[in-house]
Amino acid sequence: MGTFYYGDSGTPIGIDDRALAHVKIAITTKLRRGESFTLSWRHADDQPRGRTTIWLHPSIPVRFVFDEPEAPELNRDWLEELMRSANSTGGIQLVPEHLDTGPIPVPADQPVQIGVDVQEITGDGRPGNG
Template sequence: MGRLIYGTQAQEYEFDDRTLAHVKIALVTKLRRHESFLLNWQIAAELGGGRMSLWISREIPLAFVFTETHPPKLNERWMEALLHTSQRTGGMELISEREAEGLAGRD
């Protein structure tokens, strides 16, 4: 499991490496554009359930730690879907690769 480390107190959030690699590209794309936004995801039931939202901003420290030594092949549709969700008022929704593939045909 990879980790997204965020904030001055270095709060850590775990994601599988493949998901984290796609989230990383989407976040960096937004931050390079000087865009702040919410990042939202659902917490697995086995971890207590619920939802998490983080305010993502260039002013807040951010790091990505991967367990795999080589990055995965990236799915452009998934990254585009993540970026597309970020345009909503509610912020970027961390959707699964399968959900992103399902959205691709709806444009």
């Protein structure tokens, strides 16, 4: 379980490492652009029923702490879904990852590319900023 610290609040926000790795990309992309937005999520089953929304602004410090020392491989579809919500009036909606467990058709003459080009997702055009 990773931890997200927002501002000077001593209350950490627990988020699964894999989800935190994805939302970190969406948050840092927006903040790097100087954009303010909201981040919303449903409470975990072990918490009181409900949901939480926080307002993120570039002048408010954030910190991401991961339990796992290695970064997970990122799911391009999930990142794109988070970025779409980040650019909407509702802000980032931390939604569960949807995994396609069916076979992936790959033509025999096509190379298989694994991984995510964050520069392509963020569209900032600057190398090494992902």
